[in-house]
Amino acid sequence: MKTIRKIGVMTSGGDAPGMNAAIRSVVRTCAYHELECIGIYRGFQGLIEGDFKSMDARSVNNIINKGGTILKSARSDEFRAREGRDTAFAKAKSAEIDALIIIGGDGSFNGAILFSEENNFPVIGIPGTIDNDIFGTSSTLGYDTACNTVVEAIDKIRDTASSHNRLFFVEVMGRDVGNIALNAGVGAGAEEILIPEENLGKERLIESLKRSRASGKSSSIVVVAEGDKTGENVFELKDYVEENLPEYEVRVSVLGHMQRGGSPSCWDRVLASRMGVKAVESLMEGKSNYMIGIRDSQMTLCPLDQAVKGKTKIDKELIRVSDIMTT
Known part of the structure; x- marks a missing residue:
């Protein structure tokens, strides 16, 4: 030895x-x-x-x-x-x-x-x-810090979403795995969570958003892992939702490298x-x-x-x- x-x-x-x-x-x-x-x-x-x-x-x-x-x-x-x-x-x-x-x-x-x-x-x-x-x-x-950072960001985004009756797509890191999206999405109370491991499909996403709307929700948060395959990218998803649900005003927030930083x-x-x-x-x-x-x-x-x-x-x-x- x-x-x-x-x-x-x-x-x-x-x-x-x-x-x-x-x-x-x-x-x-x-x-x-x-x-x-x-x-x-x-x-x-x-x-x-x-x-x-x-x-x-x-x-x-x-x-x-x-x-x-x-x-x-x-x-x-x-x-x-x-x-x-x-x-x-x-x-x-x-x-x-x-x-x-x-x-x-x-x-x-x-x-x-x-x-x-x-x-x-x-x-x-x-x-x-x-x-x-x-x-x-x-x-x-x-990992724990990144999840906390994402939850804090979504909490702030929700204030704007509810004030303006908007739907927000929030993209988080996770090219191959959806751990951040899934855990932070549950922790922040997201209406939908899109991860690489589970392909929700555009049609199911639209149906889910319709149900949310019908239940009285005037704003929604959808957390998207960057590697999700539901659409080509988060901006393509935004366009698709706007075409099929014109009553929604849709915005995209890409959190990016802020998830890596911080105490x-x-x-x-x-x-x-x-x-x-x-x-x-x-x-x-x-x-x-x-x-x-x-x-x-x-x-x-x-x-x-x-x-x-x-x-x-x-x-x-x-x-x-x-x-x-x-x-």
Whole structure:
């Protein structure tokens, strides 16, 4: 078993609220166990370029409440090539880094797997993505905060919708999975929720809106995941509804990258703190190529290749709840 004395930590891929809290946890757990911690800036690109900074417990003061990532994040085309990964390994070896903790999504984990296999180098992943689309954990860092951000935005949009008797399509992130749309839609009391996993169909959408209108609703909110297949895009859906329900004044609000920002929720801060501790201590125990997850409130280890290849499933019971709530 390789003795771990110095751990590198990086953030990679899209940012997510809670990444800074995870960095803080990794750094302070290293300090607690008298290990050195090296911050790697700009993800795998920074690893290739040797963009390193030694971090101690005081260097992560006052970041638990901040969104984004103090270590920055960047895509790296160089790392996709073997030559780039060899350069990254040489830089890590030169800095005497013994293991890596990578905070990111499935793309980052794919890079981590390659790097580890080619160089026999210990790696542990912490899932940081607002989409909650990684197998092996019931929650990823940033997901809870993103849902809260969307609910808050919809609450404000509803004030305008009800004031002007309007129908609003609110597009949220979720290219392949509809977790944000489904959970935030139920939480905000949306009249309809459109997600990639369940193709509602234009005709059923129109019938649902007609029923809402007939029941006395003068305004409606429809939450649409960006990957929904009901229409070509949310603006095409708007045009279709206006053609078939001219009594509705329809507006579109695309929330976009505001969902990634903001101060992380208490849940995400605590989850990040727990995952950081588990990541460091797993490396100390000689474990590698695992992702830290949470199941039934307990920290778990999921093999990185399973986390990448496994398919998450939408909560069918919550879809049923949504159908009942939109009656």
